[in-house]
Amino acid sequence: MSGLVLLASDRRVRAGIWTKFDLWLSHRHGFKCPGKVVIRDAGAKGRCAVTSVESEPAILDAHPRDRDQLLDHFNWVRGETERLAAPLSAEDQVIQSMPDASPTKWHRAHVTWFFETMILRAFKADYIPLDEHYRFLFNSYYDAVGARHPRPERGLLTRPSAAKVKAYRDYVDGAMRGFIGHADADTWEEAAPLIALGLHHEQQHQELMLTDILHAFFHNSMAPAYQAYRSSSAYKAPELRWFDYHGGLVEIGHDGTEFAFDNEGPRHSVHLAPFRLASRLVTNGEWKEFMTDHGYGRPELWLSDGWAAVGEHGWESPLYWRQVDGEWLAMSLSGLQQINDQAPVCHVSFYEADAYARWAGKRLPREGEWEVFAREQPVTGNFVGSGLLRTAPATGDAPDRPEQMFGDVWEWTQSPYAPYPGFKAGPGAVGEYNGKFMANQFVLRGGACVTPEGHTRATYRNFFYPAMRWIFAGVRLADDQDGETP
Numbered sequence: 287m288s289g290l291v292l293l294a295s296d297r298r299v300r301a302g303i304w305t306k307f308d309l310w311l312s313h314r315h316g317f318k319c320p321g322k323v324v325i326r327d328a329g330a331k332g333r334c335a336v337t338s339v340e341s342e343p344a345i346l347d348a349h350p351r352d353r354d355q356l357l358d359h360f361n362w363v364r365g366e367t368e369r370l371a372a373p374l375s376a377e378d379q380v381i382q383s384m385p386d387a388s389p390t391k392w393h394r395a396h397v398t399w400f401f402e403t404m405i406l407r408a409f410k411a412d413y414i415p416l417d418e419h420y421r422f423l424f425n426s427y428y429d430a431v432g433a434r435h436p437r438p439e440r441g442l443l444t445r446p447s448a449a450k451v452k453a454y455r456d457y458v459d460g461a462m463r464g465f466i467g468h469a470d471a472d473t474w475e476e477a478a479p480l481i482a483l484g485l486h487h488e489q490q491h492q493e494l495m496l497t498d499i500l501h502a503f504f505h506n507s508m509a510p511a512y513q514a515y516r517s518s519s520a521y522k523a524p525e526l527r528w529f530d531y532h533g534g535l536v537e538i539g540h541d542g543t544e545f546a547f548d549n550e551g552p553r554h555s556v557h558l559a560p561f562r563l564a565s566r567l568v569t570n571g572e573w574k575e576f577m578t579d580h581g582y583g584r585p586e587l588w589l590s591d592g593w594a595a596v597g598e599h600g601w602e603s604p605l606y607w608r609q610v611d612g613e614w615l616a617m618s619l620s621g622l623q624q625i626n627d628q629a630p631v632c633h634v635s636f637y638e639a640d641a642y643a644r645w646a647g648k649r650l651p652r653e654g655e656w657e658v659f660a661r662e663q664p665v666t667g668n669f670v671g672s673g674l675l676r677t678a679p680a681t682g683d684a685p686d687r688p689e690q691m692f693g694d695v696w697e698w699t700q701s702p703y704a705p706y707p708g709f710k711a712g713p714g715a716v717g718e719y720n721g722k723f724m725a726n727q728f729v730l731r732g733g734a735c736v737t738p739e740g741h742t743r744a745t746y747r748n749f750f751y752p753a754m755r756w757i758f759a760g761v762r763l764a765d766d767q768d769g770e771t772p
Contacts, residue, residue, distance in 0.1 A: 353474070356481055357466050363485045364459055366738070367394060368452075370492055373512055374499065376448040382441025383505055386754065387498035392424065392440045394495075395451045397488040398458045399424035404484065406461050409469065409477050416457045417446075482545065489738045496619060496675065496736040501756045504606055504617045511621035516673050523569050523628040524682035524689075530767060531658060533560035538657045539706055540745045549724075550745040552708040556654045560767040563651060563659055566680040566689045567697070568642065568761040571627030573634075574614070576642050577603060587644045592637030595753050605633040605755040619675040619736075628679035630694050630760045636728045636752035639698040639761045651764035653701040653729045653747070660691045660731065661744040667693025667732075669739045677735055677760070688762075693737070695760030696730035696748050703727040703749035727751050734758035 371379065371390055379390040388396075399420060406413040415421070423443065425434035435443065446454070462481075469477060496512070503510045539553035540546035582602050585593050595601065603609075606617040607625070614625045634642075643649050667690060668678050680689040705724050727749045733742035736758055750757055 353466055356478065357463065359485055360462065360466065360481065363488050367397065367488060367492055370495055378499065379448045380441065380444055381502045383502040385438035387501050387756065388440050388494065390495050390499060391448050391451050392443065393491045395420065395424045395454060396426055397491050398455045400484050400487055401462050402458050404480050405465065405477055406458065409473050410465055413461060416454055420454065486545065486741065489741045492738055493736050497757060500617070500619055509617060509622040512619040513675065515620035515623060518674055518678055521628060521679040521681050523566060523679045527565040528562040529565060529659065529688055530562045531558065531560065531655070533558045536654065536658055538654045546745060549747050552706055554707045558654055558658065561655055562765050562767055563655060563688055564763040567630035567694060568763065569627060570625050570629055570631050573604065573631040573642065574627065576645050579645065581641060581645050587641040589637060589640060591752070592641060595637055604631060626679065630677040630690065632677050632695050632758055632760050633755050634759060634761065635755045636698050642761055643763055646763060648763040648765045650698055650700040651762060653699045653731060655764055656697065656699055656731045657744055659688055663687060663691055665692050665743055668735045669693045669733060669737050670735065671739045672735065675735055692733050692742060694735055695758050696734050697732045697762045698759055699729045699731060701729045703729050703747070723749065730759055
């Protein structure tokens with residue numbers, strides 16, 4: 287995932303573009319989000335562990351014209367990326383396990399490229415890049431910026447080294463701090479929203495760093511651990527219950543008063559038929575029942591493309607599961623671990639989620655159905671700051687509402703990733719941010735155990751292709767109130 291590109295060299299053109307996108311970035315209204323910062327320590331053994339929790343710079347609370355606040359946020363987010371990378375060796379950081387994943391080193395450099403390209407090159411006339419090669423190497427998918435290194439070959443980039451990437455980050459950070467402190471008022475008016483956007487963009491890549499290194503470690507027979515296993519309170523998942531919604535005409539999408547990405551709007555009306563939503567996520571134990579009932583071997587449960595994927599890839603269980611001496615284990619960021627039957631299932635594709643729902647006699651929720659329940663709840667849950675970096679059982683402490691709406695896993699919906707009514711992609715490179723990806727993918731909602739606190743919200747629309755399994759994605763069931771699932 288990445289952010290916007292501003293290529294116009296004429297300041298008047300830049301001003302015209304960003305006046306148009308003021309409402310989208312919502313920088314005139316401020317930002318809002320509760321949260322805590324997690325202080326991480328690599329430790330003598332190179333294990334990333336939570337050592338303390340204290341008040342964080344509340345990223346979404348920042349008014350982007352407040353330079354001191356934005357500088358605090360900038361320093362915190364940039365530092366968190368380095369803390370997340372700290373347990374990884376230089377060798378760990380260069381590996382690319384598949385074309386859809388990227389090396390840790392590349393993530394660290396790309397988010398730096400964002401600030402260099404979108405802020406420093408665009409607004410600071412006397413900025414001198416550290417290395418012109420980086421403009422090509424660390425571009426992600428912005429055709430309007432120019433040529434780029436092929437995505438499937440990022441793992442071939444042994445140079446620059448991890449140490450050189452750190453030097454690149456330090457160089458750009460120094461220039462950014464100077465820019466934040468000394469940019470003139472007119473320049474600040476244009477650039478501040480982009481800096482805020484860049485921080486959210488970097489948080490997306492923090493999650494991808496953890497997602498991608500898990501996939502790489504999975505392919506190592508040593509089952510290496512990113513961090514030591516952290517114990518947590520033992521809960522038995524509460525009995526699955528259902529919450530009814532009466533249906534009707536409702537509004538969904540970003541309302542324009544807080545930060546949001548462009549694909550979260552415009553806010554618009556949708557009609558919902560009466561439905562019910564499950565009280566919690568599907569658990570590992572419930573998924574084992576699906577497997578025991580030969581769920582992966584019954585074509586009547588699967589979409590045609592899903593059944594083809596089962597045959598092509600030999601799917602028999604969620605991605606990281608393996609059976610050892612008759613016991614199911616799963617690869618995690620703490621190495622190979624026994625599966626907790628009470629915790630939510632994770633690392634399943636849309637096709638698997640849909641097949642499970644059919645097996646259970648239910649269906650996946652539509653994104654509007656998910657949102658009408660989520661927007662009434664605080665954005666709290668099992669995020670990266672818990673230090674677990676794995677799913678955890680529902681507690682049953684919220685009998686009046688669905689649990690686990692935020693955190694643990696991104697929840698597949700049955701909604702195709704398509705533009706909302708009235709959505710218009712921005713001109714030029716701006717339009718590459720989301721618009722060109724709105725085909726052949728499905729929406730996920732909620733956030734995962736590797737998502738930074740304060741990053742997600744009820745209107746947040748994640749999206750992936752239906753066969754993708756390496757993401758931290760799971761399942762919540764829905765049903766029609768008459769009990770008949772189409």
